[in-house]
Amino acid sequence: MTEPKDTLYANPLAQVDSFSFDQQVVDVFPDMIKRSVPGYPTIVNMIGSLAERYVSADSNCYDLGCSLGAATLAMRHRIQNANCRIVAVDNSPAMIARARQVIAADSLDDIPVAFIEGRIQDVALENASMAVLNFTLQFIDVTERPALLSNICRGLNPGGVLILSEKVAFQDPPHQELMTQLHHNFKRANGYSDLEIAQKRASIENVLIPESLSVHRERLRAAGFSSVDVWFQCLNFASIIAIK
Ligand SMILES: C[S@@+](CC[C@H](N)C(=O)[O-])C[C@H]1O[C@@H](n2cnc3c(N)ncnc32)[C@H](O)[C@@H]1O
Numbered sequence: 001m002t003e004p005k006d007t008l009y010a011n012p013l014a015q016v017d018s019f020s021f022d023q024q025v026v027d028v029f030p031d032m033i034k035r036s037v038p039g040y041p042t043i044v045n046m047i048g049s050l051a052e053r054y055v056s057a058d059s060n061c062y063d064l065g066c067s068l069g070a071a072t073l074a075m076r077h078r079i080q081n082a083n084c085r086i087v088a089v090d091n092s093p094a095m096i097a098r099a100r101q102v103i104a105a106d107s108l109d110d111i112p113v114a115f116i117e118g119r120i121q122d123v124a125l126e127n128a129s130m131a132v133l134n135f136t137l138q139f140i141d142v143t144e145r146p147a148l149l150s151n152i153c154r155g156l157n158p159g160g161v162l163i164l165s166e167k168v169a170f171q172d173p174p175h176q177e178l179m180t181q182l183h184h185n186f187k188r189a190n191g192y193s194d195l196e197i198a199q200k201r202a203s204i205e206n207v208l209i210p211e212s213l214s215v216h217r218e219r220l221r222a223a224g225f226s227s228v229d230v231w232f233q234c235l236n237f238a239s240i241i242a243i244k
């Protein structure tokens with residue numbers, strides 16, 4: 001089945017509302033994220049590969065801000081060890097409702113998936129070998145980010161891994177401008193018009209707050225991770241592997 005196309009910002013809006021993960025967004029989300037985030041399919045695929053390597057027997061995996069469960073499915077299909085469980089968390093009721101349907105339709109159903117409709121800040125991770133924040137931390141209030149990452153690190157077993165993917169910001173203004181322009185070119189090449197790009201940009205302003213890679217690195221170390229490094233970057237989108 002072809003995915004419904006994202007045309008949410010295709011027509012001029014009298015007022016551009018702040019971006020939210022409501023039913024309208026849920027309906028076009030797979031198309032939206034693929035056409036908006038350079039490298040998204042590669043990152044999701046690699047989350048599967050990392051699950052193969054890091055998920056140990058008798059442990060839990062956490063997909064924090066799971067949306068429609070892309071990372072949950074990637075982990076579920078590649079985990080090698082026995083008696084594992086995936087906990088998928090999202091605070092958007094519309095996302096969780098659709099994610100439940102997506103997972104129910106997955107024929108590889110030997111690894112149980114538990115859904116939590118709630119804030120990832122309120123989840124107590126336990127006995128975790130892998131946690132994923134795939135483009136979710138950027139939507140959390142900056143002041144709440146340190147405690148969230150400390151909580152994740154606390155819930156991971158020694159040697160456990162966190163995959164943190166984010167839109168990132170750059171300290172050097174000309175480089176920031178270059179990355180922004182190249183990202184917009186990426187969107188244009190994927191069929192978004194200048195109007196769509198401009199209206200989406202306005203809607204995510206003050207909702208999606210990107211930070212620099214050095215801020216992410218330092219905060220992950222302060223949260224207790226012993227090894228922190230970027231494993232993927234395309235323009236202003238990056239993914240970090242942090243090992244406890
Ligand atoms: C860009 S999407 C994540 C994409 C998804 N991880 C994937 O790989 O396809 C961000 C998600 O985080 C969720 N979210 C934002 N803030 C949250 C919070 N405080 N607690 C739980 N979920 C949150 C949103 O509802 C949305 O579904």
Ligand SMILES: O=C(O)C(=O)C[C@]1(C(=O)O)C=C[C@@H](O)C=C1
Nearest residue numbers: 032033036037135167200204208
């Ligand atoms: O930066 C943008 O323009 C985006 O659209 C990015 C982004 C993201 O990184 O999560 C923002 C919201 C949607 O969830 C899909 C993609």
